[in-house]
Amino acid sequence: MSINRRQFMQGAFAAGVAGTAGLLGSGSAFSAVHNPVGEAQAELFGKFKGNVVLLPSKYGGYVQAMDLSVPETLAWYSYGLHGIDMPIPHHIAAMPSADPYKGFDFYQTMQPPASPYVNENSPEWRNRGDFKMFKMRYDGSGKQNSISVVNDIGETTGMSLGVHVSIGVGENANKYVAFADGQKDMVLITDLGDNPKIVKAFRADYDPVARQLNISHIFPDATTGKFDYVGRKGMKTTHEAMLGEELMPADPTAVFVDAFTWHPTLPFGAILIRRLGCCAIIDTRTWEVVALLSTAKGSPDNFPMVKQTGFTWTFAVPSVLTPLHEAGFITSGEYFVACNNVLQNNIAVYRSTDENPNKWKKETFVEGFGTKYLPLHMGNVPDSRFVYFTMWARKPNNGYICKVDAKTWQVVAKWDTGPDPHTCDCTVDGKYMTTVYSGHQAGQSGLVVINVETDKIEARLPCPGGMHDHVVVPESWEGLKFSRSTSV
């Protein structure tokens, strides 16, 4: 988002005469950002100038925008203010902004707090929380920074999804945002407007008897223009499956859709399907399902399409050797990598440059993680030299972050950053990798900053509230290619 003239003038007016004068060239602060010059930490954190990090607090129910260079919280918003009992801010993606200190938009998803192993699904909690997607706006143009809700996208579209959100790049830049959910096995694509319009929606269902996967376009009601999947409607399972719960008995049709990731150069996106260890490749020009990659070691590169009936694509899935979690493209688009986990702990590496995704082949696997550490999230760098992965572990193990060389596909460094590590996201200059850990949603938690060149941990900051995700606000559409778009 860029601040338009009207907002600019409103901000200027709110800031008063002095603020306006500053804006016009006196050099005084335009927005409410602390100047740490002279403070002891200034030298340490000053090198992170330009990086605003969004941190949703899964169990605090709020989101904060943090200036990593001070460091300080620029603004925060409690989703309880939107009337939600026990909000669980889950995943997040930020739109590019040339000056994030002045303003940017971001998207936030939310899910009900019904996971028995991280929070609660006891009877008293069955109706607490909600599925939500919000378009949010940070405004740093006045004396008081603020974060506000621009649109309750679930209410607007009639479909509420609670897991990953990712913004289109490359051929899909400045057009689309995708939301996904594994309790409903749905994906929604909307435009980027303040009053978002439905572009396309998908639903995935497994037939355990025929051993087939059906991926269908689903359509809003013709009279209302909306879906009927607000709140818990359409939910197959009352809580999102934790890692390992892909083996949990569930709705027979459940496949645990997790995210939609965007190819940075070709007109494709991938629907990540955890329980089947598969990724459905979508042609974003037509929104047709064109391939189903099977990412496990020992399985074919893809499973065949059996038939297409109207807007349903049926694929044979004769066996599932392992679930997966996240999968996405490296910044250049040369490779598509998939985090196989639970029954196999490895990372499949497909070459993803062919314009026919059915020709994408697994070239190698990153291996050697044993049976305690599960590849989970991935983080990109601008020049595609490395890919960072979160290796999640159950208690009593911490898990760790590892850095993989994208030429040799070998692990070249790793860090035990803390218990329960989650997402990785690169700073806008590509020099540092940020990552959060959440202490199994209760204990030690923080944000760690790793130097990409030296592998040194440069900083560690406290993050109360169980940060399950975070994102550095990208500075451009090119910058979004190594943010919440190509990977999650």
Place this chain on the structure above:
Amino acid sequence: MRSTCTFMSLASLLALPVGAALADSKDGTFPTAEQVGGQVYIDPVAVGRKMPTDFDTYDMDGQKIDLGNVVQGKRSMVVFFISAVPVSVNELAAIEDFTQKHGKGVNLVFVNADTVGSALMGGPKAVIPNSVKTMHYIKKEKGLKTTKIYVAPNDALSAESVSTRLGIRGLPTSFLLDDKGVVQKVFVGPQKWKKGDI
């Protein structure tokens, strides 16, 4: 019927150690594929084989029971469900109605193959009481007449788990057993029940 509170108090006093669907293992190890059936989707116990019943099972009082005794000597329909999956809970009333009409003499048994959470309320000691309490909610909300409703804690990542031993990944899964506990039919998922099915 005694009140739920009575059940809860009794069960709480028992403070039974239990497994959960994704319990923390001793060292955090995840199973290999070979340990849990070779892949994600495994086949249910086949027709002609005896259905295992020697796993921990609790009744609506939170008391440990022997599921083998419940099905012994009776032609039984054992329905495994999970409170976290609406379609499996909704199927209970349909099966009950169908069995009453077309399954004369069939011993109908519902088993919740899971436990509910207690991470923030009560800790591990509350797992069985909370799960039992949820069964009472379901029985009341769905208007079930069946009294044989049980809780079987399931660590899905264990080679010895209920789900691995029974080969269940989709719920409901219903096993029609003869009076010796041998599987006669298996029904995966909700069914359009028709005369002759049981």
